[in-house]
Amino acid sequence: MNSTYTGWLLIPTDTGVDLAPGWVRVINGIITEVNTAGFAERVEFGDDSTLILPGLIDCHLHIPQFPVIGAGGLPLLTWLAQVVFPEEAKWADADYAEAVADLAATRLLSVGTVAISAFATVHAEATQRAINVMGRRGLRGFVGQSLMDRECPPELARPAMQLLREAAKLEQCSGIYPIITPRFAISCSPELLHGAGALARKLGQPVQTHLAETRPELERIAELFGDEPYTAIYDRFGLLGPRSLLAHCIYLSPEEQAIINRSGSVAAHCPTANTFLQSGLMNKGAMEQAAVRLALGSDIGGGYERSMVRVARAMVETARIVALESGDAEAVPSAAQAWRMITRGNAEALGLADAGRIEPGVRADLVIARPDPEAFTSPDPLGFLLHAWDDRWITATLLQGDIAHGQIPE
Amino acid sequence: MNSTYTGWLLIPTDTGVDLAPGWVRVINGIITEVNTAGFAERVEFGDDSTLILPGLIDCHLHIPQFPVIGAGGLPLLTWLAQVVFPEEAKWADADYAEAVADLAATRLLSVGTVAISAFATVHAEATQRAINVMGRRGLRGFVGQSLMDRECPPELARPAMQLLREAAKLEQCSGIYPIITPRFAISCSPELLHGAGALARKLGQPVQTHLAETRPELERIAELFGDEPYTAIYDRFGLLGPRSLLAHCIYLSPEEQAIINRSGSVAAHCPTANTFLQSGLMNKGAMEQAAVRLALGSDIGGGYERSMVRVARAMVETARIVALESGDAEAVPSAAQAWRMITRGNAEALGLADAGRIEPGVRADLVIARPDPEAFTSPDPLGFLLHAWDDRWITATLLQGDIAHGQIPE
Numbered sequence: 052m053n054s055t056y057t058g059w060l061l062i063p064t065d066t067g068v069d070l071a072p073g074w075v076r077v078i079n080g081i082i083t084e085v086n087t088a089g090f091a092e093r094v095e096f097g098d099d100s101t102l103i104l105p106g107l108i109d110c111h112l113h114i115p116q117f118p119v120i121g122a123g124g125l126p127l128l129t130w131l132a133q134v135v136f137p138e139e140a141k142w143a144d145a146d147y148a149e150a151v152a153d154l155a156a157t158r159l160l161s162v163g164t165v166a167i168s169a170f171a172t173v174h175a176e177a178t179q180r181a182i183n184v185m186g187r188r189g190l191r192g193f194v195g196q197s198l199m200d201r202e203c204p205p206e207l208a209r210p211a212m213q214l215l216r217e218a219a220k221l222e223q224c225s226g227i228y229p230i231i232t233p234r235f236a237i238s239c240s241p242e243l244l245h246g247a248g249a250l251a252r253k254l255g256q257p258v259q260t261h262l263a264e265t266r267p268e269l270e271r272i273a274e275l276f277g278d279e280p281y282t283a284i285y286d287r288f289g290l291l292g293p294r295s296l297l298a299h300c301i302y303l304s305p306e307e308q309a310i311i312n313r314s315g316s317v318a319a320h321c322p323t324a325n326t327f328l329q330s331g332l333m334n335k336g337a338m339e340q341a342a343v344r345l346a347l348g349s350d351i352g353g354g355y356e357r358s359m360v361r362v363a364r365a366m367v368e369t370a371r372i373v374a375l376e377s378g379d380a381e382a383v384p385s386a387a388q389a390w391r392m393i394t395r396g397n398a399e400a401l402g403l404a405d406a407g408r409i410e411p412g413v414r415a416d417l418v419i420a421r422p423d424p425e426a427f428t429s430p431d432p433l434g435f436l437l438h439a440w441d442d443r444w445i446t447a448t449l450l451q452g453d454i455a456h457g458q459i460p461e
Numbered sequence: 462m463n464s465t466y467t468g469w470l471l472i473p474t475d476t477g478v479d480l481a482p483g484w485v486r487v488i489n490g491i492i493t494e495v496n497t498a499g500f501a502e503r504v505e506f507g508d509d510s511t512l513i514l515p516g517l518i519d520c521h522l523h524i525p526q527f528p529v530i531g532a533g534g535l536p537l538l539t540w541l542a543q544v545v546f547p548e549e550a551k552w553a554d555a556d557y558a559e560a561v562a563d564l565a566a567t568r569l570l571s572v573g574t575v576a577i578s579a580f581a582t583v584h585a586e587a588t589q590r591a592i593n594v595m596g597r598r599g600l601r602g603f604v605g606q607s608l609m610d611r612e613c614p615p616e617l618a619r620p621a622m623q624l625l626r627e628a629a630k631l632e633q634c635s636g637i638y639p640i641i642t643p644r645f646a647i648s649c650s651p652e653l654l655h656g657a658g659a660l661a662r663k664l665g666q667p668v669q670t671h672l673a674e675t676r677p678e679l680e681r682i683a684e685l686f687g688d689e690p691y692t693a694i695y696d697r698f699g700l701l702g703p704r705s706l707l708a709h710c711i712y713l714s715p716e717e718q719a720i721i722n723r724s725g726s727v728a729a730h731c732p733t734a735n736t737f738l739q740s741g742l743m744n745k746g747a748m749e750q751a752a753v754r755l756a757l758g759s760d761i762g763g764g765y766e767r768s769m770v771r772v773a774r775a776m777v778e779t780a781r782i783v784a785l786e787s788g789d790a791e792a793v794p795s796a797a798q799a800w801r802m803i804t805r806g807n808a809e810a811l812g813l814a815d816a817g818r819i820e821p822g823v824r825a826d827l828v829i830a831r832p833d834p835e836a837f838t839s840p841d842p843l844g845f846l847l848h849a850w851d852d853r854w855i856t857a858t859l860l861q862g863d864i865a866h867g868q869i870p871e
Binding site for chain 1: 527528529530531532533534544548564568571736737739741742765766767774777778781782784785790793795796833835838839840841844845846847848849851852853
């Protein structure tokens with residue numbers, strides 16, 4: 052579809068975002084022209100109440116957990132046992148898995164999410180189906196088979212060698228690629244962690260895992276691995292690097308932050324999950340001072356919020372609460388920084404050079420919205436849009452210029 | 462309109478809510494029959510994916526601040542000076558005020574809010590217009606003229622006697638009543654506070670004000686009133702009682718909590734505003750232990766969230782964060798308690814005996830919604846609905862059985 056859209060363009064920059072009246076020309080699924088000199092007339096869609104933003108990106112989520120969002124409000128390890136593992140066990144049925152993945156794709160596109168890094172389950176066939184569904188629905192990014200060979204229900208544990216064989220056979224579908232996904236060091240034997248690191252290197256695949264989400268998790272890690280710092284375990288097994296996503300990272304010593312910094316790994320901040328499971332508050336300012344690369348994830352279903360806009364809002368709110376104690380108001384992200392994080396920032400974390408941007412040559416993965424008009428006359432439009440975000444504003448989510456959710460009125 | 466609606470009924474009880482398949486019969490704007498023995502067939506609207514809940518109630522908000530939601534992210538006193546007072550000054554133009562009040566009514570009804578306790582501004586005519594607009598739009602509750610005779614921009618200050626004369630003349634419109642509204646003790650001279658208390662008694666009107674929202678506010682109170690505890694000031698001027706709403710109440714000594722408890726006043730918890738303005742986290746569990754009556758408010762625009770469902774979610778999240786430090790997980794409200802708070806709980810706080818309920822004889826102020834179907838098959842439907850709430854689910858908001866927002870398909 053070749054089209055021109057006009058409205059307020061939310062354009063990520065090196066440090067934040069600009070909001071400017073303009074228009075975007077899309078030809079064959081690619082943005083070919085961006086003009087910020089004012090609204091255009093007589094174009095396919097848009098006016099001075101329209102908002103055009105890059106499709107949003109979610110750097111950490113669990114596809115099988117969409118049906119159990121908001122359940123329990125239990126601490127992590129109890130919640131895994133009582134809510135999550137029973138649901139993930141259902142993925143032994145690959146048809147069920149495919150249906151849940153399709154539902155998840157629908158929900159993601161409906162909130163404007165166009166790229167992901169996601170966990171599937173321990174089941175190989177179900178994982179391949181999830182990759183295929185997400186790829187066919189037009190999302191981009193990564194879906195991985197969750198690797199577990201211990202400390203989980205027997206029906207979800209697999210021998211390490213089997214898991215590594217299965218994970219090696221997973222195939223890309225369209226824009227969705229496999230990713231090496233050891234769940235976390237508690238549920239992975241040293242043999243499995245070693246094999247996972249080796250497999251990532253051999254196949255040139257990225258890595259995603261969890262790190263330092265809760266205190267009881269740290270205690271179990273100490274029982275299993277002794278004095279070795281949690282982060283150092285992943286480092287020893289070759290699981291860190293510029294293409295590694297480490298979810299949560301709440302409880303890290305300065306030494307561990309330094310390991311992450313040196314490796315170039317990305318910490319995926321999950322503010323909604325961190326409160327829902329009462330895990331703790333990640334100190335984003337401290338991570339930035341340690342020069343750790345940061346991304347943002349919904350962590351569905353430990354997180355309950357599917358909209359990355361409200362996850363970004365929760366990131367700002369968490370930073371405000373942390374600043375209440377630290378007194379460091381400078382560490383609170385601006386609305387512009389929050390918008391950048393869920394677009395270009397997360398795209399960079401996933402290594403997607405042509406995502407999260409509005410500029411010539413990138414894919415036309417866009418969200419077209421019609422916010423409450425007072426947003427644009429408010430003293431702080433980016434703050435209004437971030438804080439009062441209403442998914443009813445979303446007119447359509449476009450993937451390569453085609454409508455993947457909603458509709459564009461004639 | 463006489464109609465029958467079927468679906469999952471969210472029915473507030475003494476301690477929480479029940480979620481049961483059933484139907485509701487509405488005749489002449491009143492619920493005449495409630496049946497929870499299963500879904501009905503061949504009725505006007507609804508099925509097993511429909512949710513029917515009482516209209517939501519917002520116990521603290523500022524009507525003039527809808528156009529400045531999410532602006533600044535500044536501390537309270539700076540935010541008042543830079544964002545709020547300039548906007549409220551525009552209410553010198555009563556036509557502007559009426560337009561903003563109408564916008565606010567539209568936004569409130571669109572998120573299912575049917576009853577409020579709200580601040581207007583210091584302007585008498587604008588306040589009367591806001592009362593009239595909210596009343597004509599069919600909302601219920603209270604709107605008050607904000608009383609300030611000091612410590613605010615000169616264009617927003619009025620002599621105490623003028624304010625008291627003006628406030629005494631405000632008239633009810635339909636279901637919206639005037640409420641005595643000293644903004645807070647900083648912006649009210651002792652003369653004004655005294656007069657406000659006397660006026661409330663004379664006219665039999667309720668009272669709303671702010672109390673103990675931020676530490677800098679406490680410091681200024683100490684400079685103005687000396688050693689007298691903040692709460693005791695309001696008590697001395699006759700501003701406390703079972704029909705008094707005290708917004709925020711973050712920083713209260715046990716003695717002050719006891720004063721509030723003895724007076725029967727209601728503390729209006731505003732969790733989203735408390736983080737947005739970095740005021741602090743109210744310890745809901747401690748307030749409950751002190752047997753203080755509690756209500757919940759959006760506090761638009763110090764709060765950014767117009768949906769009371771997400772304000773309730775923020776209440777739970779704040780309690781989870783408080784519990785992280787206190788270790789008292791028992792103090793975290795359940796999803797059922799959160800749903801009760803924004804329906805029957807807030808109705809009781811406002812003294813509206815026939816609101817916030819689904820039972821024969823009460824007004825048919827209802828929200829009809831069609832949530833994502835997986836909500837009802839999830840292990841915790843009330844938790845799913847609370848945490849994943851999407852305003853796109855709202856089919857219609859009914860006031861006395863008539864559609865005030867949305868539409869009911871034929």
